[in-house]
Amino acid sequence: xxxxxxxxxxxxxxxxxxxxxxxxxxxxxxxxxxxxxxxxxxxxxxxxxxxxxxxxxxxxxxxxxxxxxxxxxxxxxxxxxxxxxxxxxxxxxxxxxxxxxxxxxxxxxxxxxxxxxxxxxxxxxxxxxxxxxxxxxxxxxxxxxxxxxxxxxxxxxxxxxxxxxxxxxxxxxxxxxxxxxxxxxxxxxxxxxxxxxxxxxxxxxxxxxxxxxxxxxxxxxxxxxxxxxxxxxxxxxxxxxxxxxxxxxxxxxxxxxxxxxxxxxxxxxxxxxxxxxxxxxxxxxxxxxxx
Amino acid sequence: xxxxxxxxxxxxxxxxxxxxxxxxxxxxxxxxxxxxxxxxxxxxxxxxxxxxxxxxxxxxxxxxxxxxxxxxxxxxxxxxxxxxxxxxxxxxxxxxxxxxxxxxxxxxxxxxxxxxxxxxxxxxxxxxxxxxxxxxxxxxxxxxxxxxxxxxxxxxxxxxxxxxxxxxxxxxxxxxxxxxxxxxxxxxxxxxxxxxxxxxxxxxxxxxxxxxxxxxxxxxxxxxxxxxxxxxxxxxxxxxxxxxxxxxxxxxxxxxxxxxxxxxxxxxxxxxxxxxxxxxxxxxxxxxxxx
Numbered sequence: 174x175x176x177x178x179x180x181x182x183x184x185x186x187x188x189x190x191x192x193x194x195x196x197x198x199x200x201x202x203x204x205x206x207x208x209x210x211x212x213x214x215x216x217x218x219x220x221x222x223x224x225x226x227x228x229x230x231x232x233x234x235x236x237x238x239x240x241x242x243x244x245x246x247x248x249x250x251x252x253x254x255x256x257x258x259x260x261x262x263x264x265x266x267x268x269x270x271x272x273x274x275x276x277x278x279x280x281x282x283x284x285x286x287x288x289x290x291x292x293x294x295x296x297x298x299x300x301x302x303x304x305x306x307x308x309x310x311x312x313x314x315x316x317x318x319x320x321x322x323x324x325x326x327x328x329x330x331x332x333x334x335x336x337x338x339x340x341x342x343x344x345x346x347x348x349x350x351x352x353x354x355x356x357x358x359x360x361x362x363x364x365x366x367x368x369x370x371x372x373x374x375x376x377x378x379x380x381x382x383x384x385x386x387x388x389x390x391x392x393x394x395x396x397x398x399x400x401x402x403x404x405x406x407x408x409x410x411x412x413x414x415x416x417x418x419x420x421x422x423x424x425x426x427x428x429x430x431x432x433x434x435x436x437x438x439x440x441x442x443x444x445x446x447x448x449x450x451x452x453x454x455x456x457x458x459x460x461x462x463x464x
Numbered sequence: 465x466x467x468x469x470x471x472x473x474x475x476x477x478x479x480x481x482x483x484x485x486x487x488x489x490x491x492x493x494x495x496x497x498x499x500x501x502x503x504x505x506x507x508x509x510x511x512x513x514x515x516x517x518x519x520x521x522x523x524x525x526x527x528x529x530x531x532x533x534x535x536x537x538x539x540x541x542x543x544x545x546x547x548x549x550x551x552x553x554x555x556x557x558x559x560x561x562x563x564x565x566x567x568x569x570x571x572x573x574x575x576x577x578x579x580x581x582x583x584x585x586x587x588x589x590x591x592x593x594x595x596x597x598x599x600x601x602x603x604x605x606x607x608x609x610x611x612x613x614x615x616x617x618x619x620x621x622x623x624x625x626x627x628x629x630x631x632x633x634x635x636x637x638x639x640x641x642x643x644x645x646x647x648x649x650x651x652x653x654x655x656x657x658x659x660x661x662x663x664x665x666x667x668x669x670x671x672x673x674x675x676x677x678x679x680x681x682x683x684x685x686x687x688x689x690x691x692x693x694x695x696x697x698x699x700x701x702x703x704x705x706x707x708x709x710x711x712x713x714x715x716x717x718x719x720x721x722x723x724x725x726x727x728x729x730x731x732x733x734x735x736x737x738x739x740x741x742x743x744x745x746x747x748x749x750x751x752x753x754x755x
Contacts, residue, residue, distance in 0.1 A: 193611075199633060200616040200640075202623060207611070254577060258550075259569035278550035279622050282573065286545060287615045289577065293584045294606035297599050304595035308588050311602065315585035320498070324578045325491040331570050332493060342490060349491075 175228070175451060178221070178458075185220045186212070188242050192295050206276040206284035207291070210249050213267045218387075218459070219244045219358040222452075226362025226376050229447040236302040237365045240310055243292035244358055247318050250288035251354075253281055255327065263409075289318075302365060310361045317357035326350025330415075338416050344385070351391075352384035359383075375444040379452070382438035387459055389431040392417035393424055398463060435460045466519070466742060469749075472512045477503070479533050483586050497567040497575035498582070501540050504558045509678075509750070510535045510649040513743075517653025517667050520738040527593040528656045531601055534583035535649055538609050541579035542645075544572055546618065554700075580609075593656060601652045608648035617641025621706075629707050635676070642682075643675035650674075666735040670743070673729035678750055680722040683708035684715055689754060726751045 176184070189211050195204040220241035227237035256263040256271040257278065264274050273281035296311055316322060326349030333346060359380035363373045395410045396419050410417045418427045435456050442449040467475070480502050486495040511532035518528035547554040547562040548569065555565050564572035587602055607613060617640030624637060650671035654664045686701045687710050701708050709718045726747050733740040 196612075198616075199623065199636060200611060200619040203611050203616060203619045250577075254573055257573065259573060280619070282545055282548065282550060283615055283618055283622070285577070286541075286580065287611045289580055290606055290610035290615060294603060294610055297603035297606060299599075304599050308590075308595050308598060308602075311599075312585060312588035315581055315588060319581035319585055320491060320494050320578045321487075324574055324581060325489075325494060327574055328491040328494045328571070331574070332490065345490060 175448070181221045181224060182217050185217050185241060185245065188238055189245060192242050193291060202276065202280060203283060203287055206272060206280050207288050209275060210253050210272050210284065211246065211288070213269055215267060217245060219248055219354055221455070222355065222358040223362040225451055226359050227366035229445065229449060230363055230366030230368040230372055232366030233301060236300055237362060239296040239298065239300065240314065240361050240365060243296040243314060244354060244361070246288045246292040247314070248354055250285040251323060251327070253285040253288070257281060306364060310364050313361050313364065314357055317353040322349055322353035322357070326353065333416055335414050340421050343416050343418070343421065347385065347388045348381070351388045352381060355384040355387065356380040372445060375441055379438050379441035382434045382441060383456060383459070386431050386434035386438060386456070389418045389427050389434065390460055390462065392419045393427050393431070394463070395419070396424060431460055466739070467515070469512070472515060473508050476508050476511045476532060476536065479529055480536060483533050484582060493567065493571060494575060494578055497563060497571050498579050500566060501544050501563050501575065502537065502579070504560055506558060508536065510539055510645055512746070513646065513649040514653040516742055517650050518657035520736065520740060520743070521654055521657030521659040521663055523657030524592060527591055528653060530587040530589065530591065531605065531652050531656060534587040534605060535645060535652070537579040537583040538605070539645055541576040542614060542618070544576040544579070548572060597655060601655050604652050604655065605648055608644040613640055613644035613648070617644065624707055626705050631712050634707050634709070634712065638676065638679045639672070642679045643672060646675040646678065647671040663736060666732055670729050670732035673725045673732060674747060674750070677722050677725035677729060677747070680709045680718050680725065681751055681753065683710045684718050684722070685754070686710070687715060722751055
């Protein structure tokens with residue numbers, strides 16, 4: 174059944190709290206710290222992509238849901254750790270104080286660790302999906318999140334601060350830091366949905382191009398966006414002397430490049446023999462977004 | 465084939481570096497930071513227990529090895545994060561500077577995240593084990609490492625600092641903080657080895673009692689051990705006003721209690737219809753250890 178964006182978001186947010194119930198025990202603070210960041214909103218882009226790719230390849234929503242929520246947990250843990258004083262030292266995220274501001278630094282580190290662990294716990298529970306397919310999806314989730322995926326991107330980012338890097342390094346960094354989890358979303362959705370190799374590849378191709386377009390838009394918004402709409406301070410890239418598409422190309426050329434990659438993402442959908450209208454609509458929304 | 469302790473350690477250490485090759489890419493620092501702590505020695509208690517439990521239940525060593533190494537990666541990540549300035553702020557671990565002292569705080573946080581992620585990556589690779597058994601073991605690994613396992617214990621520890629807690633809370637905290645991964649080791653080994661429910665339960669019972677005995681010995685060594693043998697500063701529990709078995713019971717009573725629990729661990733082995741001599745020998749070694 175084709176869901177609307179709003180339906181997807183509400184489904185995902187309900188499941189996220191179901192998967193992390195607050196229990197009355199001496200470690201209750203950890204559930205609260207996890208739920209604080211899980212419940213802080215956001216676009217839920219990754220879980221939506223995962224569920225929709227499962228749908229278009231004919232899979233069942235309930236088989237994809239644990240992976241969708243796991244991916245959002247991994248995304249959320251990465252934001253909590255990224256905001257820490259030793260990392261980006263951000264005090265505001267999605268318009269709310271960051272996790273360590275509310276719960277303290279030690280609890281924020283542990284809440285991140287716990288979310289990452291919970292992700293693998295929920296997607297390894299017995300499911301209606303075949304164990305082989307489930308294991309393959311777990312392996313993809315871990316690979317895209319680790320040293321050669323998201324965490325690797327954060328390391329490159331860290332190593333690039335206050336340094337002159339090439340545009341190639343910038344692209345490489347983003348392909349891991351933001352790109353890897355978007356790729357995980359689309360490809361895991363395809364695998365759980367039952368896509369064959371060429372379908373899974375098309376999902377990956379779509380994700381790669383969408384990921385770059387998404388990142389360029391992010392860099393543009395840090396310069397042109399309003400703090401109110403974004404829920405975080407703008408101009409922080411410049412303040413931290415971060416390398417971005419805008420510092421390389423300026424706003425106008427970045428906008429053109431963003432359009433180019435979103436067109437490539439749309440083109441990748443042509444290789445998928447299913448109803449991809451929702452996905453095409455999402456690409457448009459993400460590229461024109463103001464937050 | 466029955467391995468000696470030394471054979472197990474060398475097998476595990478070789479595999480650990482195999483699983484985390486240093487690759488020549490812009491994020492090379494992360495592999496180095498991970499390997500630094502993975503290679504820093506330690507007793508390799510958890511992976512040895514896992515491999516041995518797999519063996520006594522008739523499983524294949526190569527099926528258990530990814531889980532053994534994954535568990536050691538999870539144990540290692542927890543030490544890296546635990547040593548951070550925002551947590552225990554330790555500068556020395558196993559006689560070497562801690563991870564954040566060598567690589568910086570941000571890289572140490574990411575190295576911990578990466579080790580936790582890698583753990584799930586290596587144990588979800590295709591293996592000779594049935595996918596059902598593999599999934600079950602992954603789920604146990606995650607459960608014992610998370611909010612209701614190791615991370616939960618760290619939260620209780622954090623919340624107990626500078627507070628008067630009951631001996632019940634102390635036991636609860638340790639059952640999670642140290643106990644959970646020891647239980648994971650024995651029970652996952654049993655599951656991969658093909659144990660039935662009663663065998664897996666006996667493995668869990670052995671682990672629970674060994675875990676408590678091990679922790680009491682740890683608390684005793686923080687008071688009576690030599691810094692040279694331990695490779696870390698002693699007396700740190702007292703300095704941090706940590707609640708320990710020794711602060712509750714004194715050294716002598718703690719020693720008696722340690723003996724009591726190790727006897728219970730040995731008794732649990734009676735319920736296992738296999739050759740448990742190696743495990744019994746390990747209990748003896750751990751309880752009499754000076755480091």
